[in-house]
Amino acid sequence: xxxxxxxxYERMVADYPLTFEAWDAFVRELLVExxxxxxxxxxxxxxxxxxxxxxxxxxxxxxxxxxxxxxxPRGNDRVVAVWGHSFSAARRRDRARxxxxxxxxSSWSRAQLDRGHLVAHAAGGGxxxxxxxxxxxxxxxxxxxxxxxRKMEAHLARNPGTPLFVRxxxxxxxxxxxxxxxGLFIGDRLWNERFVNxx
Numbered sequence: 001x002x003x004x005x006x007x008x009y010e011r012m013v014a015d016y017p018l019t020f021e022a023w024d025a026f027v028r029e030l031l032v033e034x035x036x037x038x039x040x041x042x043x044x045x046x047x048x049x050x051x052x053x054x055x056x057x058x059x060x061x062x063x064x065x066x067x068x069x070x071x072x073p074r075g076n077d078r079v080v081a082v083w084g085h086s087f088s089a090a091r092r093r094d095r096a097r098x099x100x101x102x103x104x105x106s107s108w109s110r111a112q113l114d115r116g117h118l119v120a121h122a123a124g125g126g127x128x129x130x131x132x133x134x135x136x137x138x139x140x141x142x143x144x145x146x147x148x149x150r151k152m153e154a155h156l157a158r159n160p161g162t163p164l165f166v167r168x169x170x171x172x173x174x175x176x177x178x179x180x181x182x183g184l185f186i187g188d189r190l191w192n193e194r195f196v197n198x199x
Contacts, residue, residue: 005169006194007034009183013190023163023185027083035060035167039080042170049080052129057084057119059129075173079118079129083165086156087124112199113176114139118166123156132168133176135199145195152182152193162186 018026039062040047048064060080116134119125137143141150156162163185168177176197183192 005038007031007038007181009181009190009192013185018185018190019188020163020185023085024083027165031081031083031165032060035081039170043075044173045075054126054129055084056087056124057082057130061129076175078170078175078177079132079168081165081167082118082130084163085124085160086119086162086164087160088157089121089124112136118168118180119164120153120157123153123162123164124160133174133197135197137199138195138197148193149182149195152184152191155184155186159186 012030013026016022016026016030036047036049039049039060043062043064045064045068047062048067050061050063052059052061059082061077062080063077065075066077112135113133114136116132116139117125118130118132138146138149141147156164165181165183167181169179169181170176171178179197180195181192182195183190185191
């Protein structure tokens with residue numbers, strides 16, 4: 001799949017029609033199958049997409065490389081999409097656990113990458129499935145796109161319960177996405193952005 005391939009989320013929202021209460025049904029009925037089908041086109045292996053609930057968030061996660069009997073070396077386990085609602089972080093970020101989970105931060109810094117969160121910690125996102133290699137300029141708001149990314153994260157943190165989705169888009173076998181679709185449902189409209197995860 002090319003990074004310029006996009007879903008017409010606005011049309012899907014208009015056709016549904018979408019409400020706050022119908023968010024989960026909207027995602028399940030219109031987006032999940034489309035996301036998985038598009039992800040399978042991106043992958044060079046037979047996928048094994050699992051649905052994993054974590055609090056108010058649901059992750060679609062491809063565990064095929066690990067679950068393969070031959071531990072398929074062609075790619076990494078990775079998130080297909082996450083959706084749900086933002087919520088207030090229950091506790092402070094576990095920095096020690098983060099350091100153990102993804103060691104050697106200097107190698108990431110040299111590559112201009114951060115250990116980014118698909119859903120910000122302040123908006124209820126955790127570690128593990130929620131982590132991905134993110135361009136530092138995007139994660140830290142040091143670019144035009146980065147400032148929009150941070151604005152969306154801030155809105156989720158200030159407004160617990162906001163419906164959201166994040167969909168990574170891959171162009172190779174690694175777990176570092178080339179781009180991400182990010183959507184927030186606010187009032188009666190979808191705020192949807194495409195972010196390029198390039199250093």
